Amino acid sequence: MLARTPPAPYYAVIFTSVRADGDEDAYMATARKMFEMAHAQDGFLGVEYAPGITISYWRDEASILAWKRVSEHMEAQRMGREAWYAAFNLRVARVERDYMFERT
Amino acid sequence: MLARTPPAPYYAVIFTSVRADGDEDAYMATARKMFEMAHAQDGFLGVEYAPGITISYWRDEASILAWKRVSEHMEAQRMGREAWYAAFNLRVARVERDYMFERT
Numbered sequence: 488m489l490a491r492t493p494p495a496p497y498y499a500v501i502f503t504s505v506r507a508d509g510d511e512d513a514y515m516a517t518a519r520k521m522f523e524m525a526h527a528q529d530g531f532l533g534v535e536y537a538p539g540i541t542i543s544y545w546r547d548e549a550s551i552l553a554w555k556r557v558s559e560h561m562e563a564q565r566m567g568r569e570a571w572y573a574a575f576n577l578r579v580a581r582v583e584r585d586y587m588f589e590r591t
Numbered sequence: 592m593l594a595r596t597p598p599a600p601y602y603a604v605i606f607t608s609v610r611a612d613g614d615e616d617a618y619m620a621t622a623r624k625m626f627e628m629a630h631a632q633d634g635f636l637g638v639e640y641a642p643g644i645t646i647s648y649w650r651d652e653a654s655i656l657a658w659k660r661v662s663e664h665m666e667a668q669r670m671g672r673e674a675w676y677a678a679f680n681l682r683v684a685r686v687e688r689d690y691m692f693e694r695t
Contacts, residue, residue, distance in 0.1 A: 579687055
């Protein structure tokens, strides 16, 4: 659940969304596929997910742009705008510092 | 649910957590109180929330630090480390660009 990221700086893509109704099976299948594909991308550092929020972490802006342009991801983005989301926010942010806590 | 933030740049505090068992009532009461108090802070821009993930948005680093040092918030942070969370990640990130989509 929690991503173990390397020391800052690195980048976060914060994707928050409100789903449109319906098409649950196709949406979930694509979401799973995109998770798998993102993990295999160069520069991918990890992901943290909860319903309506996905935060993926990346080494640099170049790796974010490369992932944005993967053709199957572009098709998923198109479906997202045309069918799956009523609204979403996408934010690209530079993580400047972080703090990890784990109960001992 | 989705926060309407002003044009970038601004800051995001990404808090992802795994709860420890128990103490649900005190935890929820404090979480609600902290939401209310954060909204009243100078520089607070909005919040996006899902179970296990809270992202708050802030005008600048100074407003993040001021909120960190509010005494009731410091007490909530202490309880978080001592009782409520098994683990958490806290990341401070500078939002460099964003894109908002809303179905018309």
